[in-house]
Amino acid sequence: MARRVEYLCNSCGYTYTSIDEIFWIDETGQVNIKPLVKSTSAESSIAPVKGFFAKYYCYGCQKFVNKFIIYKKSPEMDDGEIIQMIEDSSDDSKIIQFDDEFQRCIECGSELASKADYSFALDTDDEFHIGEDDYDFSAGNKFKFAGIYHGYFCSNCKKQINKFVITENNANFTDSEIKAVLNEHTNDLTIFIRRDFDICPDCGEEVYYLNQNSTCPKCRKDSLTVVGHMMVD
Template identity: 80%
Template sequence: MARRVGYLCNTCGYTYTSIDEIFWVDDYGHVIVKPLVKSTSAESSNAAIKGFFARYYCYECQKFINKFIIYKKSSDIDDGKIIQLIEQYDDNPKIIQFDDEFQRCLECGSELPSKADYSFALDVDDEFHIGEDDYDFSKGEKFKFAGVYHGYFCSNCKKQINKFVITENKAEFSDSQIREILEKHTNDLTIFIRRDFDICPDCGEEVYYLDQNSTCPNCRRDSLTIVDHMMVD
């Protein structure tokens, strides 16, 4: 079931409609993008490559950016081939992201299964928390930075990989500062940092998913308000 939401700028009359969408690659190598409803879920069920599709907006370039988040892929298909197929979908700029849990060994390139998944945070008192059942990771105002941890182990290289996906960085630390802090709270293991906010592939500025209270992309003087909301199946 897909959620469809209509937005309006009360200042300039600009309208925008968003809908939950998925994508998949069919047997002919064509990328299909459709709303997430029963029929499309069934149609895409056997696809070797599938994921979520979303449209983001770059205020700097004043254009929409297509984002493809891949959560299922056949091990027989190289990641580079998947990217090539998606790049051919249309002429719009694209962000192509493999699901956070996908990870290859940084030494041998083998695809690794996730062994551990935890929330983590550095609070305002500089205390580091990871995977603590009695700690409230939802209170973002108490964090300097926070995110999700994925742990991997490569049996070929005997190497542990710690992947930290940064979702909040209110202290505006640089990657090197975050890495230094993380290294103080882990053993001598490989640390890999990835941020979950998205960057325009053309200008390098952050892009945004338009929703309620987003700045109107047309006039930049008002925020978008919801004028229509319904579930589609």
């Protein structure tokens, strides 16, 4: 079931409609983008590649950017092949990502399953917390940075890989500063950092998902308000 929301700018009359969408690549290599309803859910379930789809807006370029997040793929399909299919599907600007839990071994290239998933945070007292059941990881204003940790182990190479997805960076640390803190608490093991915000592939500015209270893309004088909402199935 897809959620359809209509927005309006009261200052200039700009309208925008969003709807929950998915995408899949069928056996012929065609990229399909459709609302998440019963029929499309059934069709995508047998596709070799499927994922989430969303439109983001770049205020720098004043245009929409399509985002594809791949969360299921056939083992026979190469990552680069999938990316190329999506890139070739249209001339629109695109952000293409694999789901946070997707990870390949940096030594042998094997796909790895996540063995551990924890919340982590560096608080304002410079205390590092990870996977503590009695710690409140939702109190974001007391964190310098925070996010989700995924741990992997390659049985072929006997190698541990630590992946940190940064969801908050209230102290505006650079990647180097974040990695320095993480290295202190992960025994200098391999570390990947991925942020939860997205960058426009054309101008390098941050892109945004338009919703209630987003600045109007047209006049930039007022915020969008919800004028219609319904569920579609």
